Amino acid sequence: MSALKVHNLYRYFGPLKAVNGVDFEIPHGSVCGFVGANGAGKTTTMRILATLDYPTLGSAEVCGHDVVQQPAEVRRLIGWMPDHFGNYEHMTVLEYLDFYARALGYKGQERRQRVEEVMEFTDLVPLAERFSNKLSKGMTQRLGLGRALLHDPQVLIMDEPAAGLDPKARVELKHLIRVLAQEGKTIFISSHILSELGEMCDSLLFINNGRIVHHGDAESLKRGTDGVGGSLFDVQVDGDPQAVSDWCVLQPNVEFVEARKHGGRIRIPGDDPAAAADLLSRMVREGLRVIEFHREQRNLEDAFIDILGRIDAGLDPVAPPPLPPQIPAAAPPANQEPT
Numbered sequence: 001m002s003a004l005k006v007h008n009l010y011r012y013f014g015p016l017k018a019v020n021g022v023d024f025e026i027p028h029g030s031v032c033g034f035v036g037a038n039g040a041g042k043t044t045t046m047r048i049l050a051t052l053d054y055p056t057l058g059s060a061e062v063c064g065h066d067v068v069q070q071p072a073e074v075r076r077l078i079g080w081m082p083d084h085f086g087n088y089e090h091m092t093v094l095e096y097l098d099f100y101a102r103a104l105g106y107k108g109q110e111r112r113q114r115v116e117e118v119m120e121f122t123d124l125v126p127l128a129e130r131f132s133n134k135l136s137k138g139m140t141q142r143l144g145l146g147r148a149l150l151h152d153p154q155v156l157i158m159d160e161p162a163a164g165l166d167p168k169a170r171v172e173l174k175h176l177i178r179v180l181a182q183e184g185k186t187i188f189i190s191s192h193i194l195s196e197l198g199e200m201c202d203s204l205l206f207i208n209n210g211r212i213v214h215h216g217d218a219e220s221l222k223r224g225t226d227g228v229g230g231s232l233f234d235v236q237v238d239g240d241p242q243a244v245s246d247w248c249v250l251q252p253n254v255e256f257v258e259a260r261k262h263g264g265r266i267r268i269p270g271d272d273p274a275a276a277a278d279l280l281s282r283m284v285r286e287g288l289r290v291i292e293f294h295r296e297q298r299n300l301e302d303a304f305i306d307i308l309g310r311i312d313a314g315l316d317p318v319a320p321p322p323l324p325p326q327i328p329a330a331a332p333p334a335n336q337e338p339t
């Protein structure tokens with residue numbers, strides 16, 4: 001059984017198809033990054049998983065529990081960290097966490113212990129008496145994470161937790177996420193900072209216009225082994241650097257991507273090492289005086305843009321939604337936060 005399972009999920013806001021036929025599964029104990037442009041449908045999907053909104057059609061499960069049919073079970077299993085959350089004026093960090101621990105039903109010594117544990121984990125002990133609305137962005141995010149962890153959830157859903165953090169605060173947050181992943185928690189995290197997601201996620205889920213356009217691990221995406229983007233090489237030559245682009249123009253399967261000081265960046269389809277070896281030997285045989293030839297990693301931004309470019313060009317059409325949704329009666333907005 002997967003930790004998260006989303007099947008044929010739709011969420012329409014009037015005519016707007018915010019989530020438009022989404023399917024994915026995330027195994028237990030893995031970290032999955034949820035990537036997409038502004039308005040792509042990340043928050044809407046996450047809010048449905050967090051039992052804060054209802055799907056127009058389709059289903060979403062957390063550890064086998066349906067978010068619509070069994071919201072109380074789901075809320076026990078998840079920790080939800082929204083992109084924005086309000087702090088209470090005149091409530092210290094300690095009082096804030098204690099308040100939520102009470103709301104969760106913890107009592108006496110157990111409550112004090114839970115609050116103490118999350119404060120230690122999120123390094124909030126020195127800030128215990130600080131008013132919660134007077135914290136920096138990084139401290140506020142740690143407080144939000146502490147709140148989400150109070151009931152020791154199995155699954156953590158984090159919407160843009162790194163947004164607005166300075167580099168040091170981002171490193172701290174990344175460290176905390178890594179520790180939680182090592183403890184075996186399933187973490188579903190959205191972010192625009194793709195390079196950071198790549199470092200800490202087992203898989204990346206790309207969403208565009210409410211549709212999943214790719215699900216794969218970061219390394220294969222960067223290399224292009226998922227059949228997207230091909231393989232990139234940096235080629236440097238002795239002599240006229242333009243010799244590289246001139247040579248590429250004559251090759252049917254070699255794309256000259258960009259000029260560089262001593263040659264250029266080139267691309268061939270696929271991921272076959274034998275093709276790379278052939279490429280190099282052909283270059284040398286045909287007179288290019290190659291002094292450097294090495295494979296380059298694409299970064300995740302390259303990969304994402306490649307995927308979107310191929311979809312726009314009709315090369316990787318996204319499968320049509322499996323069912324034309326019958327729009328049911330408007331789902332009642334769930335305005336309660338999960339406990």
Ligand code: ATP
Pocket residue numbers: 013016018036037038039040041042043044045
């Ligand atoms: P961002 O990265 O900017 O947070 P996102 O990928 O999280 O974007 P969503 O917040 O899920 O995107 O929004 C998807 C689309 O649905 C957007 O066009 C948004 O304006 C719209 N939308 C979201 N919530 C509502 C709502 N309650 N009513 C109407 N439209 C909404």
